[in-house]
Amino acid sequence: MTLLTPPDDSLRRVQQLFIEHSAQIRGFVSVLMPDSSLVDDVVQETFMAVSTRAADYDPARSFLAWTFGFARNKIMEASRKTRRSARPLADEVLEALLCTDAAEADLSLTPLRLRYLDACVGELAPQARRIVEYCYQRAMKPAEVATVIGWTPASVHVALSRARAAIRLCLDAKITATGESL
Amino acid sequence: MNQLHARELIDRYLAGDLAEEERGELERLLLGSREARVLFWQVCGTHAALVEWGRAHWGVVAAQAPRPQRTVERLYDRMMAAGRKLVGDRTLALGLAGSVAAAMLVALALWAWSSSTPIVPIAASAVATLDQPSTGVARVADSSDAVWEKPLSLAVGDPVFAGPLRLLRGIVQLRFASGATVTLNGPVDVEIVNKDRIFLRSGSVTPFVPPQAHGFTVVSPSGEVVDLGTEFSVGVDADGQTSVYVIDGEVDVASGHSRRSKPLRMTQGFAAKLLSPAQTAPSVVEEPIVIDHFAGEQASRSVAAAAAPLRWIDLDPTKPARIIDGSLVIPIDNRHSPDDPTVRILIDHDFSRLVGRRSSIAFKAILPPIGSASFRRWLAFVIDSDSPPAAPPRVPVAYSSDAAAAVMVSPEWQASLRIRGKTVNMPRIFQRDEEAVGPYQVLVTIDDSPEGHLRDGGATLSLMVNGGEVVSRQRFDLGASPRLGFHTFLPTIPRENVPTLGEGAALVNDFSVSVAVENAADETVAGP
Incomplete structure (x- = not known):
């Protein structure tokens, strides 16, 4: 069942696609815009940009790939407002990352992953689960988590890295087992 | 590797x-x-x-997390408790809260002031409407991959009653008895109040409101949005910030929940963000005074009465501005002499209330389209410190040091700012080759309160255009009797080379001024 009616013009179509792909777009920006306070702004400005250029969108092309290009430009623009320690990677690195098909291929799985994240986080060891919850549910930095749980920051880094790897394996397994696709 | x-x-x-x-x-x-x-x-x-x-x-x-419950929540909880008694077990259990729905975070402009002691003006009518458990106030019109918080399970065609709804994921469309259709984008946490009112606690919704349902209202923790047109989206994030985006038609957006505050009218393509009450300074009770729309009569050259509707003065009687449907139309024609390439009007109102306070001035500007003969004209919103000059100066005020600050908008460069004649270094929002076209929603925030003063004194000015902050806290001196005006002029003034321009006009509408005051009861609202 399709809830959203087919667009009757390019602007409406592009805006609907943006909404449908918002998790992936936000993920893309979250990864490449280390200053989390600017993520919403960049997503919003990307929305504006794709709206302005809606007529240029070719439905035969990947919407995500098309939109990521605008998002990258907005990230570059926003980087001027960013403090040095949280500035994005260099422009040419962003270009290289965008040209890697892996960006679209990986981020397109975000909606599927969200279905199983509760289960996969639940399968973590208690302390690893706690660290993941602190970092992602409460937006705490590893150094802050280390203070809270009495670990060293390096230990939290390692635990978080392992937890992410375990979660990814779990997600892949569940998605493969159910044979789901978007 | x-x-x-x-x-x-x-x-x-x-x-x-x-x-x-x-x-x-x-x-x-x-x-x-x-x-x-x-x-x-x-x-x-x-x-x-x-x-x-x-x-x-x-x-x-x-x-x-333990925290003081906000007034709005306490009132709302009481209201919902009353409703639950009336609807009995049809009311749904509480549980998992929703989240930010990124899709709808398309806020492009900021509309700030919120009351820290909001009054919810909905309780009585809501409870009255809740006393109709048998019919429901809406039905599920469509559903896609919907997962509701247990024990709720709603299928297409099921009635929906007043009370809380928590959609964990998926998309659901509700059709209200009033005719409004509301799309819930999971995860969303919403309270159905009655057939034309919902309370959005978190997440995002997109109401589509046909003419018979006009007035459908989305209440959020930081304000309320009343539909006047057809389609808009509202998102509330975890901090209670409300983002509004108008897809089609018009909506009125009001910060806080006081009926005293006049709303900001937003039209298609614009957005606003309402800050949560928790984000305002706890020591100051902020209540907006809004002067909205160009609804007044044209004033004479004398200073208009302070409480009169918004007025303006044409400094050049040969090029008068006009009001058309609530918009101020500023002429741009080809009769300017090389010595005076400007058209000036002055919004003539007692803006001394800006002094010592925080205020925001919002307007929408539409310029002649790119490619037309007059598109190179700029529109400047000028903040003068003093009374209008007896005679128009020969140099555009926006370019002289007479203006305290001037915000300039053009089709080529979306916005720029001058303070005391000097250009403020600011990033451009659009590149020239991106064809930055209007309309532009401009929000000027002046903080003349002690909190806004930088170390060397003065007020600070921030500027947002189409939701992007282009200037943040630039210091300038706000005079004792600030005057606000609009000018149009050429971006450069090679006097021997003023081109011949075709007919055209800059159009300014959705003008509003909001002033934060310490005691709203002492202030009168000047408006249309």
């Missing part, structure tokens, strides 16, 4: 813990190795999903 080391660098990058030399190392690695780039997205793809997952759970965490 040493995969372990690369992974460690990526992890540290995501944590924001990269040292400068490590950052360079990661950048070189990513540039030089496709394998490293693939690994980057593998790690970051999981991270991105976790970020979204964390945002979805933030509402639960926030709800569990």
Whole structure:
């Protein structure tokens, strides 16, 4: 069942696609815009940009790939407002990352992953689960988590890295087992 | 590539813990190795999903944290408790809260002031409407991958009663008895109040409101949105910030929940963000005074009465501005002499209330289209410190040092700012080749309160255009009797080379002024 009616013009179509792909777009920006306070702004400005250029969108092309290009430009623009320690990677690195098909291929799985994240986080060891919850549910930095749980920051880094790897394996397994696709 | 080391660098990058030399190392690695780039997205793809997952759970965490309950919530809880008694077991259980719905976070402009002691003007009517449990106030019109918080389960065609609804994921369309259709974009946490009113606690909704249902209202923790047209979206994040985006038609947006505050009318393509009451300074009770729309009569050259509707003075009687449907139409024609390439009007109102307070001035400007003969004309919103000059100066005020500040908008450069004749260094929002076209929604925030003073005194001015902050807290001197005006003029003044311009006009509408005051009861609202 399709809830959203087919667009009757390019602007409406592009805006609907943006909404449908918002998790992936936000993920893309979250990864490449280390200053989390600017993520919403960049997503919003990307929305504006794709709206302005809606007529240029070719439905035969990947919407995500098309939109990521605008998002990258907005990230570059926003980087001027960013403090040095949280500035994005260099422009040419962003270009290289965008040209890697892996960006679209990986981020397109975000909606599927969200279905199983509760289960996969639940399968973590208690302390690893706690660290993941602190970092992602409460937006705490590893150094802050280390203070809270009495670990060293390096230990939290390692635990978080392992937890992410375990979660990814779990997600892949569940998605493969159910044979789901978007 | 040493995969372990690369992974460690990526992890540290995501944590924001990269040292400068490590950052360079990661950048070189990513540039030089496709394998490293693939690994980057593998790690970051999981991270991105976790970020979204964390945002979805933030509402639960926030709800569990001990905190003073806001007035609006207490009132609302009482109202809902009354409703539950009336509807009995049809009311749904509470549970998991929703999250920010990123899709609707398309807020482009800021509308700030919120009352820290909001009054919810909905309780009586809501409870009255809740006393209709048998028919419901809406039905599920469509549903796609919907997962409701247990024990709720609603299928297409099911009635929906007043009370809380929590959609964990998926998209559901509700058709209200009033005729309004509301799309819920999961995760969303919403309270159905009655057939034309909902309370959005978190997440996002997109109401589509046909003419017979006009007035359909979305209440959020930081304000309310009343539909006057057809379609808009509202999102509330975990901090209670409300984002509004108008897809089609018009809506009125009011910060806080006081009937005293006049709303900001927003039209298609514009957005606003309402800050939560918790984000205002706790020591100041802020209540907006809004002067909205150009509804007044044209004034004479004398100063208009302070309480009169918004007025303006044409400094050049040969080029009068006109009001058309509530918009101020400022003429741009080809009769300017090389010595006076400007058209000036002055909004003539007692804006001395700006002094010593925080205020925001919002307007929408539409300029002649690119390619027309007069598109190179600029529109300047000028903040003068003093009374209008007896005679128009020969040099455009916006370019002289007579103006305290001037915000300039043009089709070529979306906005720029001059303070005391000097251009403020600011980033452009659009490149020239992106064809930045109007309309432009401009929000000027002047903070003349002690909190706004920088170390060397004066007020600060911030500027947002179409939701992007282009100037942040620039110091300037706000006079004792600030005057506001609009000018149109050429961006450069090679007097021997003023081109012949065709007919055209700049159009300014949705003008509003909001002033934060300490005691709203002492202030009168001047308006149309």
